[in-house]
Structures are given as C-alpha cells and as structure tokens.
Amino acid sequence: xxxxxxxxxxxxxxxxxxxxxxxxxxxxxxxxxxxxxxxxxxxxxxxxxxxxxxxxxxxxxxxxxxxxxxxxxxxxxxxxxxxxxxxxxxxxxxxxxxxxxxxxxxxxxxxxxxxxxxxxxxxxxxxxxxxxxxxxxxxxxxxxxxxxxxxxxxxxxxxxxxxxxxxxxxxxxxxxxxxxxxxxxxxxxxxxxxxxxxxxxxxxxxxxxxxxxxxxxxxxxxxxxxxxxxxxxxxxxxxxxxxxxxxxxxxxxxxxxxxxxxxxxxxx
Numbered sequence: 001x002x003x004x005x006x007x008x009x010x011x012x013x014x015x016x017x018x019x020x021x022x023x024x025x026x027x028x029x030x031x032x033x034x035x036x037x038x039x040x041x042x043x044x045x046x047x048x049x050x051x052x053x054x055x056x057x058x059x060x061x062x063x064x065x066x067x068x069x070x071x072x073x074x075x076x077x078x079x080x081x082x083x084x085x086x087x088x089x090x091x092x093x094x095x096x097x098x099x100x101x102x103x104x105x106x107x108x109x110x111x112x113x114x115x116x117x118x119x120x121x122x123x124x125x126x127x128x129x130x131x132x133x134x135x136x137x138x139x140x141x142x143x144x145x146x147x148x149x150x151x152x153x154x155x156x157x158x159x160x161x162x163x164x165x166x167x168x169x170x171x172x173x174x175x176x177x178x179x180x181x182x183x184x185x186x187x188x189x190x191x192x193x194x195x196x197x198x199x200x201x202x203x204x205x206x207x208x209x210x211x212x213x214x215x216x217x218x219x220x221x222x223x224x225x226x227x228x229x230x231x232x233x234x235x236x237x238x239x240x241x242x243x244x245x246x247x248x249x250x251x252x253x254x255x256x257x258x259x260x261x262x263x264x265x266x267x268x
Contacts, residue, residue, distance in 0.1 A: 076131055085128065088121040126151050130185070133178045141177040141211075142168055142204060145184060149202060157192050158200050158217075166206030171265060176243045180213060180263060183236045183247075187215050187259050190232055195219025195257060213261040221251040 095114040102110045126147060129135045136144045145162060152160040171177070184202070191197050197219030205212040233249065236259075240247035246262035 078128070078132065085121065085124050088117060088124060092117050092121060123151065123155070136178050136181050137173055137175065140168070140173045141171065141180055144177075144181050145202060145204070148185065148188060149200075152188070152192070152200070159198055160200040160202070162202040162204070164204045164206075166204075166211075168206055170206045170208055171211050176263065176266070179239045179243050180245070180261065183239050183261060184213065184215055184259070186232055186236050187249075187257075191215075191217045191219060191257070195221075197256065210262055210264040213259075213263070215259040216256060218256045221253045221255045221257055223253060224251060 092114070095110070095117060099110065099114070129139075130144065130148060130151075139147075142164060149160045149162045152158050188200070191200055195217050197217035199218045201216045203212075203214045205214075236249070237247055240261060243263060244266070245264075246260075248260045249257065250260075251257040
C-alpha cells in the first residue's frame, strides 16, 4: 500500500511537471511567434521606408533632370528668337528694300526667296514658343498643342488634326501643362521621325475632375516588347509619373500607335 501511495504521488508529480513543461513550451512558442511577427513587421517597415526613400530620390532626380531640360529648351528657344530670329528679320527687311531694284526677269525667284525667309521666320517663332516653358504655361495646353498641329500642317510634315470636347476652363493653366505638353511633343516627334504615318489625330476631353489626352497615328507601329527599352517611352512614362497621370501607349506592327493620358487636376 505504501508503494502504491508513492506511485500515485510520483505519477501526480510527473503529471504536474509535464503540464508545467507544456505550459512553458506554449509560452515560449507564443513568445517566438510574437517576436517573429514584430521582427517581420519591422523588417517590412524598413524595406518599405527604403523603397519610399529610393522612390523619393528617383523622383527628385527626375524632377531635376526635367528642370534642367526645361531650362535648356527655354534658353534654346530664347536664343532662336533673339539671335536667329533677329537675323531673319533683318534679312526679310533687306529683301523688301531690294524688291524694287530687282529686274523683272528675276522677280519671281526673288519673291520666292523672300517668301521662304518670311516663312522661316514664322516657323522659327512658332518653334521658339514651343520650346519656352513660360510661353506654354501662359498659353495653356490646348493652345500650345493646336499651334504644334498647325505647324505640322503648314510644313506638310503630316496631316494632323486636333479635336476638343468638354470645358477647357476645368483645367487651369499651370506647370503640369508643361509636362503634359512635353509628353505629347515626344510622341509627335517619334511619329514624324519614325512612324511613316500620314495621319495624326489628337483629342482632348475635359471633365470636371480630369482631362483625357489621346493621340493616334496610322504609321508602321512597333513591337511593344522591344519598344520598352526606348529612351523616348521611358521619358514619357517618367514625366507622367511625376504628375500622377495615367499613361498608356499601345501599338502593333503596321497598325499605328495610340497614346492615352488621364490626368486628375491638382493644385500647384
């Protein structure tokens, strides 16, 4: 009987010991899980902060690059207007003064040359305006795009057309209009240089909350898998990201290119 009692006591003690060990093991497991969760959250937060810092750094770099580009374009536009434009103006005036001194046999050729100088001066002024960011902000996106379209048609570069729906007053003039204009300007440049297109159509749709810009050409198109590496597309995407605009460009070989931008108005 004594041995039986000792056995019961021993069994009870072992049972409590096992319960205690299991309890300790559960607590340790809970602590390990909590520690792992906290560690993972801190790790994720550090990674997220690092990503945000990198994005902020890249955004600042992009802003700086664009500011430098804009200042360079502005300087080029100003130089063209002031220097080359002045020379062409003087040449045009001198040709006008010489018009009465040219013989009748050379009158047609002289008049043609004078008209070429005059047209060159007008083209130079339009080009200088499209390069000057201050002019773009002052004139607004729609007028700047219309001027570009008119210039293409006058030069016979392509058959271009712009259409507008909605109220232009929804989109107030501001610095973001420069970014949108430069994106479309890059698209125009690629269309004229590489697409072999004969038609360029641009549409602006104003709504109370956002503006949609669509540009389509009927050129040879491109393979979207290979064009991703092009610097032109990267520049357009980077500019769109800076103003939180939705950007999409699609194409297929021999089916032209379509650019779509959706920009939500924001204060400056």
